[in-house]
Amino acid sequence: MGWSGHENIGIIVESRCADWEEGALVLALPEGPYGFAEFIVSRPAAIARLPRDAPDPAALIVAQPLATVLRALKRTGDVTNQSCVVVGQGPMGLIFTHILRLMGASMVIATDLLDWRLEWSKRYGADHIIDASKKDVVKVVKELTNGQMVDLAVEAAGEVDSLKTAAYLPRRGGRLLVFGVPNYEMQGFPWYHVFRQEIQINTSVGPECSLFFQTAVDMVLDERATALTKMVTPRMPWDKAPEAFEMYAERAKDSLKLTLEV
Numbered sequence: 551m552g553w554s555g556h557e558n559i560g561i562i563v564e565s566r567c568a569d570w571e572e573g574a575l576v577l578a579l580p581e582g583p584y585g586f587a588e589f590i591v592s593r594p595a596a597i598a599r600l601p602r603d604a605p606d607p608a609a610l611i612v613a614q615p616l617a618t619v620l621r622a623l624k625r626t627g628d629v630t631n632q633s634c635v636v637v638g639q640g641p642m643g644l645i646f647t648h649i650l651r652l653m654g655a656s657m658v659i660a661t662d663l664l665d666w667r668l669e670w671s672k673r674y675g676a677d678h679i680i681d682a683s684k685k686d687v688v689k690v691v692k693e694l695t696n697g698q699m700v701d702l703a704v705e706a707a708g709e710v711d712s713l714k715t716a717a718y719l720p721r722r723g724g725r726l727l728v729f730g731v732p733n734y735e736m737q738g739f740p741w742y743h744v745f746r747q748e749i750q751i752n753t754s755v756g757p758e759c760s761l762f763f764q765t766a767v768d769m770v771l772d773e774r775a776t777a778l779t780k781m782v783t784p785r786m787p788w789d790k791a792p793e794a795f796e797m798y799a800e801r802a803k804d805s806l807k808l809t810l811e812v
Contacts, residue, residue: 638707
């Protein structure tokens with residue numbers, strides 16, 4: 551389950567829809583952030599079918615965030631043969647790193663403040679990694695691109711400083727995808743630079759990602775994105791929920807797509 555409790559796998563116990571029979575194993579988006587309840591309500595459009603014989607059903611939880619990435623990248627346009635950077639290498643940033651590689655990006659640069667996350671970045675296909683706690687990200691990206699900067703910068707952390715950094719990474723006329731959830735209604739941003747460089751800004755958030763649920767599930771099942779299941783770690787029993795939340799909040803090593811199992 552995600553921090554806000556909207557990533558869920560379970561069994562349908564009651565249904566008013568003929569296409570979704572009781573007893574079916576599904577990935578479901580609840581109506582509201584109620585994924586930690588014993589029972590949730592979900593609409594057909596926000597459900598994806600899972601095989602009952604899946605050897606590790608909990609690992610398929612990664613299909614939900616994958617669906618949000620697929621929707622976001624559809625909104626940004628083609629990335630084939632383009633240079634990309636992903637700012638933030640938590641679960642969402644790692645998925646972007648992996649999918650950009652699968653979609654044919656010519657270069658994928660990953661940056662984060664935590665060195666252990668950057669080790670995961672290399673597993674998911676990053677050509678270059680930048681430890682933002684030790685290096686000037688803008689300077690390093692400029693060096694890696696021979697002064698050209700990147701075609702697409704993805705901000706996947708949601709922090710004030712990470713968004714500022716991401717704004718300086720696209721080339722003139724390049725694209726900035728703001729994906730990380732901001733913490734404030736108002737915050738500083740280098741608008742003059744973005745304006746003068748004609749950087750195109752896009753955002754992606756909302757329930758429309760459910761349209762990509764079944765595609766994401768199929769990608770995880772048929773090996774196109776099976777590697778992402780490795781980030782479903784650690785696995786913890788329901789009675790360890792308080793400890794799990796502490797690990798997530800403290801960004802404990804290898805605490806990525808932390809999952810509570812009942």
